[in-house]
Amino acid sequence: MEEILSCLELYFIKGLGNVSIKKLIEHYSTATSVLNADFNDLKENFGENIAKLITNRDTSLKEKALKEYEKAEKLGVKIVPLSYQDYPFLLKNIPDPPPVIYIKGIFPIPENTVAVVGSRKHSSYGVYVVNSIVRELAKSGVNIVSGMALGIDTIAHKVALEEGSFTTAVLGSGIDVVYPFENRKLYDKITENGCVISEFPIGTKPSSYTFPQRNRSIAGLSYGVFIIEAPDKSGSLITANYGNEYGRLVFTVPANINLSTAKGNNSLIKEGAIAITEFKDLKEFLPFLKSSVNIDYLSDLTEQEKEVLMFLDSKKYYDEILEKFSNKYPDIDSILFNLQLKNLIQSDSMFYYRVV
Numbered sequence: 240m241e242e243i244l245s246c247l248e249l250y251f252i253k254g255l256g257n258v259s260i261k262k263l264i265e266h267y268s269t270a271t272s273v274l275n276a277d278f279n280d281l282k283e284n285f286g287e288n289i290a291k292l293i294t295n296r297d298t299s300l301k302e303k304a305l306k307e308y309e310k311a312e313k314l315g316v317k318i319v320p321l322s323y324q325d326y327p328f329l330l331k332n333i334p335d336p337p338p339v340i341y342i343k344g345i346f347p348i349p350e351n352t353v354a355v356v357g358s359r360k361h362s363s364y365g366v367y368v369v370n371s372i373v374r375e376l377a378k379s380g381v382n383i384v385s386g387m388a389l390g391i392d393t394i395a396h397k398v399a400l401e402e403g404s405f406t407t408a409v410l411g412s413g414i415d416v417v418y419p420f421e422n423r424k425l426y427d428k429i430t431e432n433g434c435v436i437s438e439f440p441i442g443t444k445p446s447s448y449t450f451p452q453r454n455r456s457i458a459g460l461s462y463g464v465f466i467i468e469a470p471d472k473s474g475s476l477i478t479a480n481y482g483n484e485y486g487r488l489v490f491t492v493p494a495n496i497n498l499s500t501a502k503g504n505n506s507l508i509k510e511g512a513i514a515i516t517e518f519k520d521l522k523e524f525l526p527f528l529k530s531s532v533n534i535d536y537l538s539d540l541t542e543q544e545k546e547v548l549m550f551l552d553s554k555k556y557y558d559e560i561l562e563k564f565s566n567k568y569p570d571i572d573s574i575l576f577n578l579q580l581k582n583l584i585q586s587d588s589m590f591y592y593r594v595v
Contacts, residue, residue: 240308243339245270246320247304250338252296257335259289261321269322270338310441316414317342328559333459333485337438341414344434349382349405351527351553354457354482356475357391357467362500365468368492369394373465375518377402379528382433384409384461386453386474387426389419391467396425399433406433407460411453413443436460454478462554462590463488463525466512469503476503479512486589488524490515526592527553540581547574551584554592 249260249270263273266284273293281290311318319326319340325347330336355373357365373395377383383399385392387408399406408429412418414437417426429435438456439449454474458464458481466489469475482489489512494501508514515521522528540548550563564571575591578584585594 242269242271242322243318243320244301244304244308245274246322246339247307247318248296248300249273249293251300251303252292254292255289257338259285260338261334261336263289263293264322264338270320307440311341311414314415314441315343316441317346319346327460328556329461330456330459332556332558333455335455336459337456339438341437341439341441342434343414344430345405345432346434348407348434348460349380350462351380351525352382352384352407352461353521353525354384354461354464354478355391355395355467356385356454356457356464356469356478357395358469358473358475358500359388359390359392360470360500361390361394361468362498364494364498364501365391366394368467369398372492372515372518372521373467374398374402376521377404377406380404381525381527382407384457386411386457387418387422387429387435388474389421391475393422393425395467396429400428403432408433408435409453409457409460410435410437410439410445411450412445413437413439413441415441416444418445450474451477455481458482458485458487461487462527463490463521465515465521466491466504466507468494468501469507470500471502471506473503476507479507488513488587490521490524492516525554526551526594543568543574544578547571548578548583548593551591551593554587554590557589557591560591 264270267273267276278290278294281293319342321336321338327348353376377399382405383395384407385395387396387410396406396408406429417423426435454477458478464479464482464487466475466479479489491504491507491512492515493508494504513524568574584591
């Protein structure tokens with residue numbers, strides 16, 4: 240509880256952004272240690288301005304954090320600080336992750352995540368893509384991440400629920416504010432079979448500020464971002480841009496050049512997004528869609544190589560591999576290199592995954 244309250248207090252300090260909070264927690268390990276840090280030490284490592292913001296913080300923030308925690312308790316909402324191990328790994332590794340996330344539903348979330356986003360004013364083409372390609376993703380047990388907006392987001396969540404797959408809704412409002420209101424029943428179903436996530440304090444109303452922030456978290460939570468249908472200017476393209484910025488795979492489907500609701504699709508393909516025309520195209524790029532295999536037959540591998548190979552049953556970020564193996568195998572970089580030479584694993588933007 241102390242660390243949750245400390246992280247909330249840190250979050251409530253005006254002028255202290257997400258990037259700075261991440262760096263502070265990485266340096267001091269916990270939010271509690273950040274708040275207890277000496278002014279001179281803070282100044283030496285982060286500059287005088289941040290040192291003053293932390294050491295001269297308003298004493299009322301401690302009470303504000305406690306009230307926020309109590310509100311969450313009454314709502315059955317879990318608050319996960321950035322410093323916790325079960326904070327979603329991919330989200331933690333973006334430059335500006337939320338200092339805390341509010342969660343209602345099943346947690347921790349599965350790591351085999353694909354964001355599915357698209358236009359609120361969709362065409363029948365967008366519906367077809369969700370009901371064919373995204374439905375196959377859901378049948379394969381992929382965690383479908385979206386924003387619970389009307390249109391494509393809603394259809395994607397419903398398809399995931401229909402197929403018994405986990406689905407994660409990322410809100411552009413406080414965890415207790417259902418928006419749009421028409422999705423109240425969907426919200427409840429997602430909390431029973433997946434989870435709803437927000438980075439905003441309880442009671443926060445949706446706004447032109449919160450939605451781009453929400454889109455950033457959708458991209459941050461996901462291995463890949465699948466744009467179903469997007470006009471030239473849309474929140475879906477913002478999500479795609481964040482995906483590119485974070486080194487995620489960005490997918491879309493080609494669209495009729497006369498289809499105004501999907502002009503963004505073809506623009507994304509011109510800019511380097513991966514064009515998808517059927518489900519099997521995704522299987523080439525998402526390692527967690529590959530069936531698991533018995534690798535004991537690979538007799539030329541060392542026991543260390545076998546262990547690392549088994550760990551890479553889904554796409555893993557380099558830092559996650561180091562966290563798992565660096566103490567046990569100081570030569571982990573050599574092990575990864577040898578597995579690549581043997582064509583057993585591949586890397587993509589600091590992610591490693593098994594190809595056997």
